[in-house]
Amino acid sequence: MTELPKCFNFKEVDAKWSTYWEEKNCFHAEANPEKPAYTVVIPPPNVTGILHMGHALNNTLQDIIIRYKRMQGCEALWMPGTDHAGIATQNVVEKQLAKEGKKRQDIGREAFLKRLWDWKKKYGGTIFHQLKKLGASCDWPRTRFTMDDGYSEAVKHVFVKLYKKGLVYRGEYIINWCPRCQTALSDEEAEHQDMQGHLYHIRYPFKENPGQYLIVATTRPETMLGDTAVAVNPKDERYSPFIGQKIVLPLINREIPIIADDFVDPEFGTGAVKVTPAHDPNDFGMGQRHKLPMINVMHPDARMNEEAGDFQDMDRFEAREAITESLRELKLLEKVEPHNHAVGHCYRCHTVVEPYLSKQWFVKMEPLAKPAVEAVKTGKIKFHPERWTKVYLNWMENIRDWCISRQIWWGHQIPVWYCVGDDKCKLECREPIVAETAPEKCPHCGSTNLRQDEDVLDTWFSSWLWPFATLGWPIKRSKNQEARSKEEADLKYFYPTASLFTAPEIIFFWVARMVMAGYEFMGEAPFSDVYLHGTVRDAQGRKMSKSLGNALDPLEIIEEYGADALRFSLIMNSGQDLFISKDKFEIGRNFANKIWNATRLILMNTDLANLKELDDVSQLDLPSRWIVSRFYTTLDNVSSAIEKYRYSEAESLIYDFFWKQFCDWYLEIIKDRWAEPSTQQVTLMILNESLKMMHPFMPFVTEEIWQNIHPESDALCQQPWPTIKKDHSDTTVENTMQTLLEVISAIRNLRAQWNIAPKETISCHFTSTNPEDLKLLEANSPILKSLAKLEEVVIDPQLPTIPNAASVIVGNIKGIIALGDIIDIDEEKKRIAQQINEQQKAFNSLSKRLQNANFLQKAPADVVEKEKERLATFEIKLQKLEQVLAELN
């Protein structure tokens, strides 16, 4: 008999097992043809990341499925790693530099990158330690980084491959430019927010007739300095006479034409639009259609440049004020109206993004999107919940080219070289040299004076390769045959992965692009299921964020409630978005403690020698058969809930079974029968198998208990998932037990109503019209006595006449309890009448339904049958109740 501490001491236990699992290498997976593979790749957290609630939720979900599949006999691989997170990481080190009063340019690219790598070495592993505290069962020795050597090979390989296929191109277009980070951004990286702005109506004088104006409306007057036309709709009769005429651009006095373009909406503003091809994507399009000059009026940091005349060197917003003021003085400002519109912001630093003309690298997306659309439409890839399918398809079907070059230093430098050349240079030397390794000389002129493209690639251009680049793709030719074939086998075995768990925010950034990359480079979908979980919010529904100061730190929760509590509570709340406050974690803490104390009770009362498989359950008593049956039914339901990605449902099933049924009923029922070996056997078996079933959800407490019970055996995380034994599930047993439990509840109820203290002794006489019930009551009278706190139970086909008795009616069973002086006949009448009332309501609605010819005709036969049975039960119960009432009268 073992004695455990009184409470589950998670502080010591959690740390012990994370270390143990890691040291014993419990989570390592290797290609094993004997077993099916089950792979999940972690959504790589940023290398700057520290664990937040979103991570905790995301990784708990993955850990549950991975531990479950591992126990089910799969070779389960959970691939860990981090993302270099270009701009985010660079920002961290730039801030450090700023404290020293330096900019990155001051120390140069090489020194700057060294600092970044140093930083990464020192802090980049933080999140892994935190994930281990959470219990994440990743295959840690496989940990990858999106900028490690092999991974960089993959990125270069992909760039070159796509370039050769014509899917990567370089061009000068309007892109989203962050003036603070001084880099291009993709469309997805520009976050649109509604802002209160103004619509400025400006008079543009005609050249031929300076007293007359055309009024244009704009939200950004500072860009007018770069105007190269004014556009109107060709069908707009107000303006058609002026098409082709010249306008003099105020402040700059440049002559610009009035052009006609369908893009212009005559309803909006004045119906006349200033055209600034270098500072607006729409205007850029018009500029190309009409072959307009493009005049860039800003420096990369959004100060006005030399094209801006008097406004040179002003910041863009300063210039907006100044220009408005000048126009007002010249009486060229018609009016200014308030105007709300969406303005793009940098997703990293929230600076207002400038549409900016610049030369960048792009990926042509349409050909890549095709198979990715197909895969989802045909169900090869499924989203959970399903509604995200539409979101994905909508984006894919309207896909635009992807700007992949960034003007920062931290990242994969673009594998492109330019011939800087000399006199011997030919025209072809202007062509970029695209290669996986640095070329020695220019293929055209032979010059060795080459310069690599200074830009780096978008972080997501490496993340989209994550599901296969982490598995060693592309296999290097240079390696020896043996190593190569091992790597090939590994890749083939673990790819494609099974399911992906992530947040809906990155469907476009990451999920969609991974699907495209999977098809393009591996010829296969990277995963078959995508589970998108909710956002973790605070109690008021606001997103948890550091800047709002409303974030709960998962590490603090682990410290205070334990990792199991954190995991269990998060999943319990994880239907849609999660609204979390600290007290939400009590449920998990309490449950872990309940498991602990149930174990404590069992170990105090049993001999572990009794722990063995149960083959024949038919000889067991009713409650034992009931709990065994309940366990296997629950196990079956839990397994299918996990398979269907219904995690909170799986947890409720476990919670209800273990706490309400096993602890509150079964362990109470057998309280006086610990001495019987069969009791010990059943109890130990249920505990043992429940530990396995609960382990994926609460790995620490279950592992600790397991090792206490089985000091000689393997860790719980390596045990097989319990086999579902259908023959141990028995609905008849469950229903019979249900009746018994109802009788007990009814008597407890009666006690409460009559205010009878538990110590007060009462006796009950039972009868039933069904002989089976009598047998049942007879056989279980000790249980009845103990749980309903009865002095005596008499089974009596003929009930005696007892004055001052209260009645208990459950189905066919009737019990009477002599209450002597306590009873107030009128009260008892009321009580019975109330019960009759309730029953009558149900009876009426049901009998009405059964009298309806349409119902009998149209409803399915089994439904009708069931309803008839129900009606019969109601009828009997009603009769009994009425009989009791009559006797009282």
Next chain:
RNA sequence: GGGCGAUUAGCUCAGUUGGUUAGAGCACCUGAUUUACAUUCAGGGGGUCGAAGGUUCGAGUCCUUCAUUGCCCACCA
């Protein structure tokens, strides 16, 4: 402007193809306890399932409209 959700007990939410008298946890109230666990146990009150129509033998569940609310996408200057 387009798309996707949400609305069920005081609070947070389950409720899987329509079919028992709509459930759980928390909170609240009553009671228990020489206790495996006060991180416990037994019991109780509390809901015309956002509103109005419709389909159906039958609607929390399906359809339409509306209201409130959240999120995503979007180049009307």
